[in-house]
Amino acid sequence: xxxxxxLALLAAFxxxxxxxGRRRAVVLAEGRSASLHSLxxxxxxxxxxxxxxxxxxIVILFAVFGARLEDAALRAQxxxxxxxxxxxxxxxxxxxxxxxxRGQTPSEISYQGAIxxxxxxxxxxxxxxxxxxxxSVLALxxxxxxxxxxxxxxxxxxxxxxxxxxxxxxxxxxxACSTLAVLTTVGILGSLIWESLRFFQSVxxxxxxxxxxxxxxxxxxxxxxxxxxxxxxxPLFVGTFLIMLIAMTVAAPxxxxxxxxxxxxxxxxxxxxxxxLLEILAGVPTVVYGFFAAxxxxxxxxxxxxxxxxxxxxxxxxxLGQYLMTVQNQMALTAGVVMGIMLIxxxxxxxxxxxxxxPQTLRDGSYAMxxxxxxxxxxxxxxxxxPGVAGALMLAISRAIGETMIVTMAAxxxxxxxxxxxxxVTTVTVQIVTLLTGDQxxxxxxxxxxxxxxxxxxxxxxxxxxxxxxxxxxYREHYD
Amino acid sequence: MTDAADxxxxxxxxxxxxxxxYGRVAIIVALSxxxxxxxRIGMQGYSTFTTNTVSLxxxxxxxxxxxxxxxxxxxxxxxxxSLLKRMGETEDExxxxxxDAMNLVSRDxxxxxxxRIKADPTLIGKTIxxxxxxxxDADLYYKGELKRxxxxxxxxxxxxxxxxxxxxxxxxxxxxxxxxxxxxxxDSTEPEQAGILGAIIGSAMMLLVTALIAVPMGVLxxxxxxEFAPKNRWTDVIEVNINNLAAxxxxxxxxxxxxxxxxxxxxxxxxxxTGGMVLALMALPTVIIATRSALxxxxxxxxxxxxxxxxxxxxxxxxxxxxxxxxxxxxxTILSLAHALGETAPLLMxxxxxxxxxxxxxxxxxxxVLPVQVFIWENASERAFHERTAAAIIVLLVFMIAMNAAAVxxxxxxxxxx
Numbered sequence: 001x002x003x004x005x006x007l008a009l010l011a012a013f014x015x016x017x018x019x020x021g022r023r024r025a026v027v028l029a030e031g032r033s034a035s036l037h038s039l040x041x042x043x044x045x046x047x048x049x050x051x052x053x054x055x056x057x058i059v060i061l062f063a064v065f066g067a068r069l070e071d072a073a074l075r076a077q078x079x080x081x082x083x084x085x086x087x088x089x090x091x092x093x094x095x096x097x098x099x100x101x102r103g104q105t106p107s108e109i110s111y112q113g114a115i116x117x118x119x120x121x122x123x124x125x126x127x128x129x130x131x132x133x134x135x136s137v138l139a140l141x142x143x144x145x146x147x148x149x150x151x152x153x154x155x156x157x158x159x160x161x162x163x164x165x166x167x168x169x170x171x172x173x174x175x176a177c178s179t180l181a182v183l184t185t186v187g188i189l190g191s192l193i194w195e196s197l198r199f200f201q202s203v204x205x206x207x208x209x210x211x212x213x214x215x216x217x218x219x220x221x222x223x224x225x226x227x228x229x230x231x232x233x234x235p236l237f238v239g240t241f242l243i244m245l246i247a248m249t250v251a252a253p254x255x256x257x258x259x260x261x262x263x264x265x266x267x268x269x270x271x272x273x274x275x276x277l278l279e280i281l282a283g284v285p286t287v288v289y290g291f292f293a294a295x296x297x298x299x300x301x302x303x304x305x306x307x308x309x310x311x312x313x314x315x316x317x318x319x320l321g322q323y324l325m326t327v328q329n330q331m332a333l334t335a336g337v338v339m340g341i342m343l344i345x346x347x348x349x350x351x352x353x354x355x356x357x358x359p360q361t362l363r364d365g366s367y368a369m370x371x372x373x374x375x376x377x378x379x380x381x382x383x384x385x386x387p388g389v390a391g392a393l394m395l396a397i398s399r400a401i402g403e404t405m406i407v408t409m410a411a412x413x414x415x416x417x418x419x420x421x422x423x424x425v426t427t428v429t430v431q432i433v434t435l436l437t438g439d440q441x442x443x444x445x446x447x448x449x450x451x452x453x454x455x456x457x458x459x460x461x462x463x464x465x466x467x468x469x470x471x472x473x474x475y476r477e478h479y480d
Numbered sequence: 481m482t483d484a485a486d487x488x489x490x491x492x493x494x495x496x497x498x499x500x501x502y503g504r505v506a507i508i509v510a511l512s513x514x515x516x517x518x519x520r521i522g523m524q525g526y527s528t529f530t531t532n533t534v535s536l537x538x539x540x541x542x543x544x545x546x547x548x549x550x551x552x553x554x555x556x557x558x559x560x561x562s563l564l565k566r567m568g569e570t571e572d573e574x575x576x577x578x579x580d581a582m583n584l585v586s587r588d589x590x591x592x593x594x595x596r597i598k599a600d601p602t603l604i605g606k607t608i609x610x611x612x613x614x615x616x617d618a619d620l621y622y623k624g625e626l627k628r629x630x631x632x633x634x635x636x637x638x639x640x641x642x643x644x645x646x647x648x649x650x651x652x653x654x655x656x657x658x659x660x661x662x663x664x665x666x667d668s669t670e671p672e673q674a675g676i677l678g679a680i681i682g683s684a685m686m687l688l689v690t691a692l693i694a695v696p697m698g699v700l701x702x703x704x705x706x707e708f709a710p711k712n713r714w715t716d717v718i719e720v721n722i723n724n725l726a727a728x729x730x731x732x733x734x735x736x737x738x739x740x741x742x743x744x745x746x747x748x749x750x751x752x753x754t755g756g757m758v759l760a761l762m763a764l765p766t767v768i769i770a771t772r773s774a775l776x777x778x779x780x781x782x783x784x785x786x787x788x789x790x791x792x793x794x795x796x797x798x799x800x801x802x803x804x805x806x807x808x809x810x811x812x813t814i815l816s817l818a819h820a821l822g823e824t825a826p827l828l829m830x831x832x833x834x835x836x837x838x839x840x841x842x843x844x845x846x847x848x849v850l851p852v853q854v855f856i857w858e859n860a861s862e863r864a865f866h867e868r869t870a871a872a873i874i875v876l877l878v879f880m881i882a883m884n885a886a887a888v889x890x891x892x893x894x895x896x897x898x
Contacts, residue, residue, distance in 0.1 A: 064745060167794040174704035177697045181722050181768065184761050188732060191739035254506045261503025274507060281514045283884060285822025287851045288521070288873050291858050295866060296520050341513045348510070372492055374499035395727060402729020404825035409858060429731050429825070436738065437828050454735040458728065465727040466720075 003063045006138055007056060010145060014052030017149055021047035024156050038163035046162045049169050050148035055141035062137040070129045071098065074122060081114035093119065101126035192458055195451035202445045203231045208452055210234060214415035214426075216435060216446050231449055233456070235415040239332065239425030243407060244400040246336025246421055247343055251400075252393060254340075255347025262348070263355045264377055275349075282345035290409030293338035298329035298410055305422060324422075330412035333421040339406050343396050350395065354388035354472070355381060357479055391471035398464040402457060404429040428453050521877075525870030531659035531672070532622045534585055534648065535611040538562040538593060542605045550597055555590035556582050559610070566653070567644050580641050584648075586672045588612040613661060614654060616671035616864035618645055622656065625863070662871065666839050667848060667856075671864035674857075676872050682752055682840045682847035683821060683879075689756025689843065690763055690820050695813050697760075698767030699802075705768070706775040707797045726765035733762045734829025742830060749831035750846040758830060759820040766819070770812020774805040807894035811887045818883040822876065824851040850876045 022044030029036045036043075075094060082093050093115070096106035100123040111119045156162070200208070211232015258278070262271055309324025358381050366376040382389070412424030413434060435450040539562055545553045560581035564571060571578050589612040596610075597603055613619070617636045620626040622645070632638055637645075648654045665675025705722075709715045737758035741747040747754040778801050786796040802809075827833075832852050840847035848856070850872060857869040 067746065163792065167792060170794055170798075171704075171708065174700050174708060177700040178704045178709070178718060180697055181701060181725060181764060182718055184725060184736075184764065185721050187740050187761075188728070188736045191736055192732075195739055254509050257503045257506030258510055261500070261507055265500055265503055274511070277511060277514060280881075281510065281517075283818065283822075283880060284517065285824065285851055285876065285880070287822070287824040287854050288877070289517075291854060291869055291873060292517050292520065294858060295524070295869075341517070344510050344513070372496045374496045375492070377499070398727060399729075402731065404729070404731045405855070408825075409855070429729070432731055432735070433825065433828055436735075437831075437833050451735060451739070454732055458732050461727070461729055461732075462724060465724050469720075469723055469727070 002134060002138075003059060006059050006141065010052055010056050010059070010141070013145055014048040017051045017153075018044040018048035020044070020149075021153065021156060024153070025162075028156065028158050035158055037159050037161050038166075042162040042166050043156050043160065046165045046169075047149060047152045047156070049166070050152045051145050052148075053169075054148060055145040058137060058141045058144060062133070066130075066133055066137070070126065070133055073129055074098070074126050079114075079118035079122070081118045085115075094122075097122040098126050101130070188458065192451055192455040195448055196455045199445060199448035199452045203449070203452075207231060208233055208449075209456075212417055214431070216431075216449055231445065231452075233428070233453065235417045236426060236428045236431055236453070238417055238419070239411070239415070240401055240427040240429075242332050242419060242421065242425055243336045243339065243411060243427060244397060246333060247339035247400045248393070248397060250337055250340025251343035251347050251396060255344045255396075256351055256389070258344070259348045259351035259355055260377055263352050264373060264381070275352075278345040278348060281341070282349070284342075286342065286403060286405040287409075289338050289342050290405040293334050293406055293410035294329070297338055298331070298334045301331065301334055302327055302329050327422050328412075328424055330410060330424045331422050332411060332425045335407045335411035336421065338410060339400055339403055342403070342406065343400060346399060347392060347396050350392035350472075351385075351389055354385050354392060354475065357388070357476060358384050359479055385475070387471045388475035391468040391475065394464050394468035394471070398461040398468065401464075402429065402461050404433060408433050428457050432457075518877075521870050521873050524867060525872075525874045527623050527625070528662060528867045528871035529659050530623075530656055531661065532614045532619050532654050532656050533611055534589075534614050534654045535609060536562055536566070536585070536589070536653060537607050537609045538589075539565070539607045540593065540597070540604050545597070545604050547601065547604065550594065550601075553594075555593045556587055558593065559585060559589050563644075566651075567647060580638065581644070583637070584615055584618045584641060584644065586613045586615055587670060588673055613672040614645075616862065619672060620864060621645055622649065622654070625867075662868070667836055667853065669835075669837075671860075671862050671868060674865070674868060676850065676853060676875060678836055678839045679848045679850045679853040679872070680875070682836075683849040683851075685752035685840060685843060685847065686756045686759065686849055687817060687821055689753055690759040691813075691817055693757060693760035694763040694767050694816070694820075698764050698813075699771050699809060701764075702768045702771035702775065703797060703802065706772045707801065708793070722765045722768055726769060729825075730762060730823055731825040731829065733758055734826030736761070737826060737830045748844045748846070750834050751844045752840065752847050752849075753843040754830050755827050755832055755849065756843075758826050759823060762823065762826065763816045763820045766816035767813055770816065771805070771809045774808025774812065775801060777808060778804045804896070807890055807896075811891045814883050814887040814890070818880050818887070821883070822851055822880055824855055827852050828855070850879070 022040045025036060025038075025040035025043035026033075029040070033040070071094070074097065078090075082090055085093065089109075092107055092109060093111075096109070096111075097119055099106040100119065208231050211230065212234045213230040213232045214235045215230045258274075262274060266274065305324045305327040309321045309327070312318065312321030312324065315321065362380050362384060363376055366380045371379065407427045407430050411427060411430060413426050413430065414424050415426045415431075416423055418425060432450045432453050435447055435453075536559065538559055541558060541561070544558055544561075545555075557578060560578040561571065563581045563585065564577055567581075569577055589610045592610045592612060593608070596608065614622070617626060618641075621637060621642060626635055626637065628642055645654070661673065662675045664677055665673055666678030668674040705715065705718065709718075737754060741754055741757055742749055747757070782800055782804060783796050786800045787793070791799065827849060832847070832849060833856065834846050834848075835856070836846055836848045854869055854872050854876065857865045857872065860866075
């Protein structure tokens with residue numbers, strides 16, 4: 001709250017400094033504005049920037065990192081009574097100390113004797129530290145703001161190149177915004193790799209990548225008796241691959257043929273109505289597809305296969321019939337088919353663009369030789385567009401692998417090593433969701449395993465994307 | 481012409497017709513999926529928009545309400561007794577009659593009585609009229625989803641309860657109308673009281689954070705890359721990087737949010753501000769790509785004219801090029817925000833899955849958002865929640881369609897062909 005007030009004060013200060021600088025420039029111009037190098041507004045802006053930005057940065061940095069600094073300072077000195085406690089209990093002690101200092105309710109542990117005194121002392125110290133931190137940062141930002149004005153304001157003159165200075169600031173801002181995109185990648189890579197390394201300290205990478213048993217149940221407390229947990233991710237990879245295969249079997253032909261029809265056969269009117277309709281299909285949130293899969297497609301598939309099973313039972317195909325009778329709602333086929341539906345517009349719009357990029361001269365040449373439209377498509381356009389189409393399909397595969405909600409709601413949780421589309425399988429993304437939703441401590445291999453899976457997922461999709469985007473780009477340049 | 485050539489031509493034409501039919505079939509398949517998806521959700525969800533409310537005179541029996549401990553009294557029982565009286569029944573010795581009655585009306589009525597007594601204790605001993613929803617199962621019966629023909633053991637309401645419901649309807653105590661509560665309540669464990677207002681507000685707050693971060697940053701980054709950046713290896717890396725970021729699975733952004741924002745910076749779990757930041761990172765590449773293509777579409781003559789009359793490069797871009805590109809920028813931005821509105825997976829990672837019975841209190845406190853609400857309700861076992869899920873999806877789709885329509889209108893209205 002104090003931070004927000006400080007920032008608001010700084011903003012108000014900057015605005016008044018802006019007015020001041022502007023007026024100064026107007027005075028300097030002596031009525032002939034052309035005699036100034038820069039417009040008065042630029043003079044004002046430059047002074048205001050120096051007054052506001054460094055001070056605001058300090059305040060914001062304090063808001064983000066201040067609590068950590070105070071915490072580190074608080075823990076620098078460990079009272080003797082606390083040092084005897086176990087590591088977890090020390091953690092609780094420190095968080096209780098800060099809770100007491102902030103007037104929040106601490107945990108239910110009662111502190112008595114030396115520890116109680118230590119807690120009170122540390123709470124007082126925490127209060128003092130946070131007061132010192134806040135006051136010093138506010139004072140520092142105030143000094144910075146004043147210095148900014150005092151150092152810049154006297155430099156304003158007729159010939160002062162205020163505009164160029166302000167544009168320098170703008171340039172810095174633009175570059176900072178562009179680096180954010182790079183920072184995102186660094187953040188993704190850094191966090192995934194860091195947490196995965198911690199995971200691979202307890203589970204060897206070979207076991208993870210090539211193990212065939214996935215059972216991440218692990219004791220939550222040290223006194224609990226439970227299996228050690230198995231982290232072999234092969235069943236997840238197989239499940240992901242199976243569902244991706246089913247999805248592509250649906251999406252690739254339907255998407256490709258609709259793209260060919262739309263770009264080669266359909267008139268402008270048909271195109272204008274069908275394309276937006278397909279775009280609606282593309283805009284539907286994945287959680288909606290998941291709902292559709294779980295409550296409509298799953299039960300109907302189950303009913304269908306149970307019905308076939310009932311017909312086969314006691315006939316020559318009895319074992320198959322018996323099996324089909326036991327098919328559940330959650331199966332690879334449900335998730336795969338619905339994911340395929342989701343990918344149709346993706347495949348079709350990408351392929352449509354790519355087919356349209358094939359130069360008209362190729363078509364005209366083919367027609368001139370007497371080829372029919374379908375022959376032109378099959379023998380000329382598709383071979384010419386092949387790299388681009390391959391790229392589009394690879395992008396679709398990468399989407400299918402990374403898709404989460406449909407599989408979470410429709411595929412199931414059991415990690416089975418199977419290629420049977422009627423069986424329930426689980427995927428990498430489903431396991432990430434299951435491992436990380438719910439309250440558990442963050443250090444157990446169980447939660448860290450999610451980051452191992454995330455790193456695998458990221459690497460595979462990134463490789464697919466780089467190759468696919470490269471293919472599409474090269475293909476476009478080829479015909480430009 | 482020889483017969484062989486004739487035959488070949490026939491074959492080729494047949495192949496042509498077949499090929500064209502494949503294309504038609506593909507389009508029809510895709511469109512029928514669309515109709516099936518939307519139709520099915522509409523069918524499941526539309527009944528939620530009406531509901532049955534019951535209006536009951538309740539005798540506030542002084543012997544059943546403890547004046548010293550108003551909160552501790554069982555008002556559901558008081559309501560049930562009044563209902564029984566109205567039905568001309570009496571409580572039996574095992575209390576099954578009142579239990580049956582309690583299962584017909586929402587607990588909301590009991591809470592209303594408590595609130596009114598707290599405000600005015602003199603009401604005890606009088607008869608007051610309270611109005612509220614019937615229980616979800618009773619609502620399903622009125623809507624014909626729970627059928628009398630089902631065997632009594634297989635349905636949630638017994639024959640006696642159904643008879644009471646019929647009589648209540650006939651006597652006019654139960655009326656059917658628009659389900660206002662669905663739009664004015666937050667989530668609840670009781671299906672008949674669960675609404676989506678909390679999720680709508682949560683979604684709006686989160687989207688605001690996303691827009692405030694992703695739009696200015698994305699636009700400025702695109703301006704730099706398109707108008708100022710030198711062409712060298714670094715800018716190539718940034719370019720490839722942005723294109724790839726746009727194709728990273730959304731769940732990876734959730735992992736990033738969990739590891740960096742929550743565990744590192746200590747951002748609050750499940751709060752709109754954290755969710756908004758994660759979605760902003762996710763939307764950033766698409767905003768950048770859309771802005772760049774909008775900037776590319778502005779003809780160089782505009783830039784040259786501005787530079788020619790003495791504007792600096794910065795002035796050229798910010799005074800002339802960017803304003804001309806604004807319609808394209810807005811369209812791309814709205815589309816990527818609409819996409820962010822429907823995103824679920826990364827929000828599950830940052831703990832937005834908590835049950836929130838109240839409206840969101842602020843940007844840093846726990847809140848639900850529409851798509852996650854859909855996911856939570858879909859997991860609930862009661863049938864009434866499934867209807868509500870479909871209804872929540874309809875509301876979500878309406879918002880998304882509105883945003884997409886806004887983008888299309890912007891494009892139609894302001895797009896300039898150079």
